[in-house]
Amino acid sequence: MNKIVLKGDIVFTPDKDNFKTYKNSYLVAEEGKVIGIYRKLKEEFKSYPIKDFTEKLIIPGFVDIHLHAPQYPNRGLGYDEELIPWLDTYTFPEEAKYDDLDYAKKVYKRVVKDLWRHGTTSAIVYSSIYKESTKLLMELFIEANLRAYIGKVNMDRNTSDKLKEDTEKSLLDTEEIILEYKDRSTLVKPIITPRFVPTCTSDLMEGLGNLAMKYGIPVQSHLSENRQEVEWVNRLHPDLKDYASVYNEYNLFGQTKTIMAHCIYNTQEEMDLMAKNQVFAAHCPYSNYNLSSGIMPVRKFLDRGIPVGLGSDISGGHSLSIPNIMVGAIQASKMKWLHTNKGLKPLTSSEAFFLGTKGGGSFFGKVGSFEEGYALDALIIDDSTLGDTEGLSLEERVQRFIYIGDDRNIVEIYVEGKKVDEPM
Template structure:
């Protein structure tokens, strides 16, 4: 409803509001109100004051209103491979399953068929912002960007760079890798407020020093972020040492080529980082995308997430489809909590496990902060929200914290009745 005094668009939502301004505790308002102005949260209130008495209120009754989920690591062209090759380690899995599947995206028609399903599934699972790898194919990457723009979801989408140590059917020249990336940066840099391109070297083993240096220069030139992988698997870490004995560690390779926090950067997995690498991530503001399902499935190990948090690294969650078998961020929250409990035991109880509050924070504000003021209901934050009907899950005569915890563990997309992104209600995408 329009407020004539400010010529702004104001909407008020009522329900059981739960969010995490910090990772320490939930902010819970039973039968509370969220005032949203021009797509951003203006205030959250227990009682609606008289100044809003003429505003329409959208009342969700006894349902839960929570921030939308943010996913920091997702491989769109691997969606059709979910659940396949799960008895392999990373490098054999890439060669036997992933690379042959990604090669299919040379065909734009195949890309359209799968990417329509991908974007609809992301919407369905309540993910409102996501950081996505495409394949190395320029046209298919543009299709994926266009679908996200049509959907109303927020996304960073990157064309993968691969110019060495890759199969003949899935490799590009350094020049083409950089020129195709730059073309996408130019074409899509200002096409949408919430869907943007991101520079995407796959990882050090498949990127020459020339391409890594070029990616760092492009990211700086166009002021766009970077995504890649680091220290997912022990064999991968050893391979990087063999390829680059001139550098002290894996992180130093990226850092040398200005791909490690010189612009906003997210690195997936971080299972086997050294303490020095973790310190560099904290110093440079590099995000760690924690992908426990994928790390379990490919026998990579368990990220010591508490160590990263204690050192001040920005940590968010990633589904890592298709090494991760579920698109659901709540499913990843559960896996992250379980993984942290194993690390607690392995560390002689020195690395505390994640609480429900912390896991929820990582999947909302922790990941969302990569997109700006996203993932919370604090003043000035974009209103990304989910409305949850958890009545099918059991007795509602428990605390709101318990209801949210139960939804995280045993709920699913059927419990999500509304989705909002930047203040707009997002219906199921109808993609051309």
């Protein structure tokens, strides 16, 4: 049996409103799952291998629920444009390169390595339209022992000629990946990935919804990121009342587990449907700033009980660091608070930390916390270089790491109780 004990200063958020802290305590796991946290190690666990990280922080691994792996070379490029021109000028030309497996391997190895470096132990990832490079990306995550849902992008209209798929082939390629990878790994799974409504015909969306329902596969896409995009969807589907209804019409909106990225301009009815169907919202503050998209009203979603997590949205976003994105989410919420005449309460540090760990992690199941039965996905943080720790609470030390720490403070990384070394 795989057994391990991590000793140190343990911090996590079992709910969004509170940090739970254990000074100089023992985190015990068996078969990759948390058994409990103890101030004094019980006799029955004293034979377990102990990793002593006294005076270091032990926190859950970070969770990124929205990023585009083939856009990684475009980080920092094109941010003078808004969403649609940026897609046409930068994104689609880059994504068209991934029929070249040598090129894909070069980029995707960097993506996986940099996710690991930044302490992201679980991610929900878009590949390109290309079947073989999508399989390559899945294999790299499997080899790295990082948790992920990975999706082959589907689009058969309103894109460049090279990326415009034949509808039937798009569906056949997607089903092939599902059959090959749905039981290939306990950590890495396929996810249905229509890019967004403007690039998917009704036939394609219907076929993808059928695949999701047939095999019980989750879904990811984009929703209400940009005003121009919302108006475009309304013109394409005048028979349906809103953007969310298009996905819902084709069983792509919570009929299986679903994530929708951005959600800046959702109507009340769309939010009600998300709450009813428990559709996740991926909050991507850096991307929303960079592409002048707007500020998601996160508080409205949380108050309605809609599950929310954080996304880097590479390469609309420029950083893979979930702590950076936590800070961005807090700052965005403060601007929203001011712009609503202090009507939408800003995010607290515990809420932002929750979104970047258990909030997004719950899409995977019991991930992102140290409660009993949760996966032992953990980061060991040496925050001694950030300033004196004397007199600071564990909560304050975590807050300081979020704001001014970086990957150099991450000492070791664990997924399902196993130490994860740098991907080769």
